[in-house]
Amino acid sequence: MLFETFTLLLDPVIILTVFIGVSAGLFVGAMPGLTATMALAVLLPFTFTLPPLHGLVALGAVYMGAIYGGSFAAILVNTPGTPSSIATAFEGYPMAKQGRALEAIGLATVSSAVGGLAGVFFLLILSPPLARLSLRFGPAEYFWVAILGLTLIASLSEGSVIKGMMGGALGILIGTMGVAPIGGETRFTFGLPVLQGGVAMIVALIGLFVIPELYTIAAKGKTALTAVNVDSRARSSLWQVTKKVFSMPGNLIRSCIIGEIIAIIPGAGGNIANLVAYNEAKRASKNPEKFGTGVEEGLVATESSNNVTVAGSMVPLLTLGIPGAPPDAVILGVMLLHGLRPGIELFTVNAHLTYGFILSMGFAAIAMVPVGLLGGRLIYKVIFRTPYYFLVPTIALATILGTYALRNSHTDVIIMLLLGTLGYIFKQFDVAPAPIVLGLILGSIAEMGYVQTVLGGQAYTYPFLRLFVNPLSHILIGMIVFSAAWPYLSTLIRRLKNRSRNNMEGRNE
Amino acid sequence: MNREINTDIAGGVIGLTLTAIFFFSLEDISRLSIMFPEAIITILGIISASLVIKGFVAPSRGQIFNVGSNTRWLVTALLFFLWVFFIPVIGFFVSAVVFMTTIVGYLAQSRIKVTLRRFLTWLPVIVAEVTFFYLIFTKILHVPLPRGFFF
Structure with a gap:
């Protein structure tokens, strides 16, 4: 069957x-403010005239390219092109500042391709048991998953x-503004009718991630982009970066597994997976x-x-019709x-079509390597040859257009x-945008889980106890406690280690 | 503003202010719609108060608004807001050309001497850029962009 397909x-x-x-997908994903969901939504009308397989193949490829493309903006201008690349900026941008932009892009390309292929592999091999596991998630578990995501980002x-x-x-x-998902009444409109529709997640995401970056570039003026020391001679070959990626098999396997586990949880896609995988890589590192x-x-x-989540999030979609991540909702529509x-x-009945769609995402993962490495250099040149005073209004233009095009709403732009x-x-007071955005994404999942669980717990004296x-x-709560306590525990462990080392040195002297 | 401040107390006070704003905006609506926001407001209040207490016990100090020129980001922000405000008035295309040119001219001052000749070089680039985006969105993606007095 698979061979035929x-x-x-x-x-x-x-x-x-x-x-x-x-x-x-790469082009859209690389533009700060333009997300994978937006790429899929905008390109959706073009697939109506295509046969079903071609249409799904096109959307799968756009999705894969957009998630990968987000890394370009994260590495080159410290602005995640998509929410799936938030943590890419943590390491990619410092690498670019050290003159290793091309190396960072190469690493991102190979890692994304490996992740994309791993996602397809997981989807093909583990689909039935994973689908069964996601079926076990009830409202209480969704609530705890959302809280886990928040504690992880907080510890980051x-x-x-x-x-x-x-x-x-x-x-x-902020996510609770507008109509309540359960109850149906409007909240926190502050007397403004325009807020009845609430704050769209992508609108907030674009604003919180792009605008502060533009202000920072504007404030820095001369030093904005010249701070990134780019050495075009420090180019690593595809073979070199591939060797580097595969020289850390533990990290690669762990990250792919994390991506897959998060992908099958409906609503939690690459935006959470990248942060969790980064956090775990940091914890496991010898030099955190x-x-x-x-x-x-x-x-x-x-x-x-x-990139594991691209195919991975299709498990709940293809089996239950539940979008694993926002872009999946567009694919479900098609x-x-x-x-x-x-x-x-x-x-x-439609096995050829389904397996064709799944395998085509593997093709897309492989296609990212030539497209990314050639297109990457082009994007790299465009971004760095553009003076900062042109870059700021150009990104602002794309941001305004992208925000407006979401719902044809001028209010969204404001x-x-x-x-x-x-x-x-907020950034000035050390309150980073990432936790705010994650709260916004996870808020609705947490609310649905919380309210449904409390409603189901009416038999209890305290209905909220149904959550426990x-x-x-219990497993999720354990993970939350551990995650929240980890920064303090690691500090304590480090202090104890230092103390014992000092004691040893004292004795030796 | 390059003076060091206690960012814990400042952050906590901002958090408490936001808690108060959301708390007093809670309307008399059904329990189902309000139980979750109520819980989160309580949590936000507790976290903000903890931050204020931490500010007294083990304060974190840092400089705020110490990156580059505050005037430059403030003027850029003002121009962004004016741009967005004028979109429905003079149309997307015209507002984009006018404000992009203004922002380019303003920001370029910190790097080079802005002359009329440079302006005349930038203008066709900006018009081409805006036209490119305008045509993509209106003709290919069929997004109806706001029209103003002109088109």
Whole structure:
């Protein structure tokens, strides 16, 4: 069956579709503010005229290319092109500042390709048991998964876990503006009818990530981009970067597994996977204190994990019809348009189509290497040859257009700009934008889980105790406690180690 | 503003202010719609208060707004807001050309001497850039961009 489907994909039109899709996704993903969801939504009308397989192949390729493309902006201008590349900026940008931009892009390319292939492998091999596991997640587990995501990002916040948590809580509150998902009434509109629709996640995300960066570039003036020392001679060959990526198999395997586990949890996609994989790479590293200074392990972890989620998030989509990540919702729409209903039928009646779509994502992962390495240099040149005073309004133009095009709403553009300006001010007080954005993304998942669990716990004296009943919830709570305590525990362990070392030295003297 | 401040107390006070804003915006609506935001407001209040306490016990100090020129980011922000405000008035295309040219001219001052000749060199580049985006969005992606007095 798989071999037959594979031969179907060798059709030149399908291969061309893959390359065009990856290139379009790469271009959109690399532009700060333009997300994978936006790329898919914008390109959706073009697939209506295509046969179902070609349409799905095109969208799969765009998705893969866009998630990978996000790394370009993260590495070159310290602005994640997509939320899946938030952590890529933590290591990629410092590498670029050290004159290792091309090496960072090469590492991101190979890691993304490996991650993409791993996602396809996981989807093909582990689909049935993973689908069963995701079925076990009830509202309480979704609530705890959302809280776990927040504690992870809070512990990632440089300097202060408390400030990270504060940002997360603020993000959740911003996400609660507008119509309640359960109850249906409007909240926090502050008397403004335009806020009844709430704050769209992508609008807030664009504002919080792009606008503060533009203000920083504007404030720095002369030193904005010249601070990035680019050495075009420090170019690593494809073979060299491939060797580097595979020289850390533990990191690669761990990140791919993390990406897959998070991908099958509906609603949690590459935006969470990259942060969790980065955090775990940091914890497992022999030199965690060097993270943030251009460490290759961090970059490989984020880029492999986020591309795993492209195919990985299709597990709940193809089996249950639940989008694993926001871009999957667009793919679900296309499937339904072509009369394809998620479920067992997809793997039996429409098996060629389903497996063709899955395998084509593997093709897209491979296509990222030539497209990325050639296109990467072009994007690199465009960004660095553009004077900063042109870069700022150009990114602003793309940001304004991208925000407006989401819902054809001028209000969204105003909200984006306001949140971005507030984000810049919060940043001054060490409240980073990432926890706020994650709070916004996870807020609705947490709310649905919380309210549904409390409603289901009416038999209890305290209905919220229903959140603590299931064994899976206990595991998640354990992970949350460990994650929240880790920064303090690691500090304590380091102090104890230093003390014992000092004692040893004292004795030797 | 290059003076060091206690960022814990400052951050905590901002958090408490936001807690108060959201708390007093809670309307009298059904329990289902309000139970989650109420819980989060309480959590935000507790976290912010903890931050203030930490500010007294083990303070973190840091400089704020110490990156580059504050005037430059403030003027850029003001120009962004004016740009967005004028989009429905003079249309997307015209507002983009006008404000992009203004921002380029303003920011370029910190690096080079801005002359009329340079302006005349930049203008066609900006017009071409805006036209490119305008045509992609209106003709290919069929996004109806706001029109103003002109088009």
